[in-house]
Amino acid sequence: MADLINVAILGASGYTGSELVRLLLRHPRVKIAALTADRKAGQAMADVFPQFAGVELPRLITIAEIDLDAIDLVFCALPHGTTQGVIAGLFEKKQTLKVVDLSADFRLADPADYETWYGHPHQALELQKEAAFGVTELNRDAIAGARLIANPGCHSTTSILPIVPLLREKLIDPDNIVVVSATGMSGAGRAAKEEMLFSEVSEGVHAYGVGKHRHTSELDQEFDKASGRLSRATFTPLLIPMNRGIYATVTVTLAAGATAEKLHETLTETYAGEPFIAVLPFGKVPQSRHVRGSNFVQLGVVADRGPDRAIVISTLDNLVKGASGQAVQNMNVVCGFPETEGLESRAVFP
Template sequence: MTDPIDVAILGASGYTGAELVRLLLRHPHVRIAALTADRKAGQAMADVFPQFSGIELPRLTTIAEVDLDAIDLVFCALPHGTTQGVIADLFARKPSLKVVDLSADFRLADPAAYETWYGHPHQQLALQEEAAFGVVELNREAIAKARLVANPGCHSTTSILPVVPLLKDKLIHPDQIVITSATGMSGAGRAAKEEMLFSEVSEGVHAYGVGKHRHTAELDQEFDKAAGRPARATFTPLLIPMNRGIYATITVTLEGGATAEQLHETLARTYAGEPFVTVLPFGKVPQSRHVRGSNGVQLGVVADRGPDRAVLISTLDNLTKGASGQAVQNMNLICRFPETSGLEQLAIFP
């Protein structure tokens, strides 16, 4: 019987923090020992998220008030650009701590790329060198040995899972990958923003961050590595009026006489036995509603009308597999728990 570990969630008042609480309350090997917030410090979690009414949870505190001596692992669900200093301080206080960071602060291995995309120099280069990029299905060995895991972005996870195996097998052209990735509203966070008001976003769809979305840097990093050369995908995110989910359509150009059926065979072989990735039968199209609320990913491969092209379709829930669910999956690897622990819930449909 594995002894439970005590975890802290920094930034518990946001959507990803609340999703971590939802998942960890059902985890057989975890106790939630501390929850932090900034403006909402001192409040009960149920005051911030009423779905937790009647559930005994720690009150929200500041990060400085967390007793790290009583904590085994920390989830950082803090805004981008704030986490590097926080995590450096955590490790200075307790070097044996394990950390899963849900921000973008440790996702990019190249400091120059980080500065280009985030507009300021990386502040913790030594920690960056030891951070493991947390796409579990493609980086298990490094994650299992890490004390710091950089949870990848939701858009990037959705596209990395179908594209990387095909680049590794040289089945698709590295410079002819076109990604359109539609996300629900919770991806924009919980802060009040005029452009996220119901009347501003309902009954329509729009692109954002065109040609400059920061998740593009993660795609460059992982696609380059898989292809063994620079690979430059075209990535366009869309905002659609639903609460949860990401749905990516990816058009690829085939290489070396490959067929769309071979792409499907490669993905089916790569993810055979994976608990959270399902490759649908060839030609079948996944739907975002069929992964909602779960840690699952569904992948589809469809032949395009041109013999040298194919369409990959990938969908996941941006708050679970795209953020908090993948973070729990990473924790399970680090702590040697069964990888599916706390993540067994099926999709909520209808």
């Protein structure tokens, strides 16, 4: 692909859309050529997100108004259920287009699983067959050759990164994985909801989607693949009163002969040289504030008091590595750019 590409962001008026704009503005090989919104079409981006005041950006338009001839790659930050038809329509108009989809519409390889978890049949079966699941560090080769990349969910990315390598090496029991994953408020999106008012969520924590959260399907898919058999993790998401971040505490049962130290050694070896993943010294616990606003992930392994268990902790920013940052990372891979370009900024602290 060319040294400079033109990109379009569909759904630029949401949190992940605005985060894409923030990241791509400092990318040396990208020009933001089109931004779309539905209800806010016709407005300036700075009217929707005042942090972009003084920045020269295209006005928000509808998807139908995009000149695809001038676009090399599309980021799709639309709600699930609507994206399949939109992306199918884009490829009908331009076969050579590259698409990074941030919705859930192409994450599940089995259409029956999609229908089970999302309540309706998949509307783009042929495209589903070619979609590459976008956990960059674990699926880089497939991403590099794809024209459609399905960015994974934020909760699922947080747990897949530490657990898949351990399942591949048969160090943990696939039947005994318990994930408790706490997320900040931005994970619920920008639309006004009564249950997301400050007075409804501040000074407290609560579980949601217990036993049925849709990101569980991505854990099932990737854990099954890694273990070579059926694996059913217990997944409980928590909503906590902070803007950004995910913090997953994963309790695992060790396979025969495995130790917590061996888990730590495996993760350290797996991610050695990976620019965005830091495995902390054994026994050290990550903190979400140390990855806030960045594309970085911190992993930690701690021995549980039971000799057959260990606790694996993973944290990342849900809007960056959990969504828009990983989407830019995948764009870099599929376009042959240096993988870290546009993503080098460290965490905002304090």
